[in-house]
Amino acid sequence: MPTADPGHRQSVHALYSDHHTWLQGWLRRRLGCSFDAADLMQDTFVRVLHRPDAAAIREPRSYLATIAHGLMVNHLRRKDLERAYLQALAAMPQDQWPSAERRAVLLETLDEIDALLAALPARVRRAFLLCQLEGLPHAEIAARLGVSVSSVRQYIARALRHCLAAA
């Protein structure tokens, strides 16, 4: 992260004191949870602190809302992922559970991959996951998705291309 110069820091400080209450309210109305809203408000200002262009913004509230919105989408995705993960764990016999430490690491790995795959269409993502996690041959993936094998090849290629370009 670039070190913010003192002037930049000061302008972020002004931005904070003028708008943090408003931003937290904005987030709370959208999330329905004041704890999450407070966290995301802080995260938003941390982002702003690391952006050199923060001093020059003309519409501070719409700028803050744009950053906060991105963080909120990611936050909701993460919560959604956690919920699915915990449900899947609950459906597993407890003696097959990974250790607590391993579970925490797994969740972080899942979050990384989930963020990486989030922008892909569902079918593309599913084909890639069935290939990589289940190790299914393409013909079987094609049967499960109800598409041709050549579509499966295209889906898998698209998913990997996306990951390689983003990595």
Place this chain on the structure above:
Amino acid sequence: MARRAGGMSDMDGTDGPGRAQEPGRPAGAADAPLRPDALAGAVDWYVQLTSGAATASDRLAWQAWRQADPEHERAWRRTESITGRLGGIPAALGLAALDRPRAPGRRRTLAVLAMGGGAAALGWSGYARTPWRAWTADYRTGIGEHRELHLADGSTVVLNTDSAVDIAFDAAARQVLLRAGEILVQTAHDPTGTARPFSVATRAGRITALGTRFVVRQLDASVRVQVLEGAVSIQPADGGPAALLPAGRSAHFTAQEVEPAAAGAPGADAWTRGMLVADDMPLPDFLDELARYRRGRIGCDDPAARLRVSGAFPLDDTGRALALLENTLPVRVESATRYWISVRAR
């Protein structure tokens, strides 16, 4: 757990034989963007090696490609770093978490905004988008099949057509996970003398048996339970109040609530004897039931949709069941193909 693609095992090691690093020629910085042709090559090789049809000569050609150019090797290493991260995830957990059905991010966020309460909105969608899959189930039946499982404790679980369950017995509990379809449960006293609770977990919640015989069916948006003997207690997944369901009663429940119980349909377990028992059932419902036991579509026209059906019909021969229908109702059964059947009023 999961089978891995045969071709992938070669990718797991990073120091296998034949992996020539070109000495003295530094590849690009580890995180620099890949050269487009190397990226495309890695993608092509990944697709070929995971296809299930990769040959030994494919693998040799792949090795040669990697050795031909350090940028190829770098592209492949990056592929491995992605597949390696996925490789450490248990398949069932990974699929449930990463392949959870979801609305596109933007639309979902808007839905949350519109509903005001984010937590409540996610609670609902979390239920609607169950991560459970029949794919990884311990036991399953195909369309038109039945299967009877005799469990270690003397209990019996019968799977109806197109159904899937996991059996999870441990020292503390006897648990059946209904992943899809319909089951009949006949519980036995716990032979270990420890009285471990016997329960059926569904995506909408948990049904705990209180010494009993009952049928559970996973429907699109809810779960239906009918108790034949004894009683069960139903606990919705999202923590609403539990409900006690006695013999002879039937109830639908969702993750949020148990709907009011109704009189159970006669013949709720007739399918275990290969019969579909209808008692004044609307014809479209009857055809939907029958369609569960065969491939293809069964539809009816509007005049026929107003008819009602009573009687016992064989499920192991749905063709005969349809022929019986022609004998008992003023309808004609037309089949364009085996998989496309229309019932029309005469």
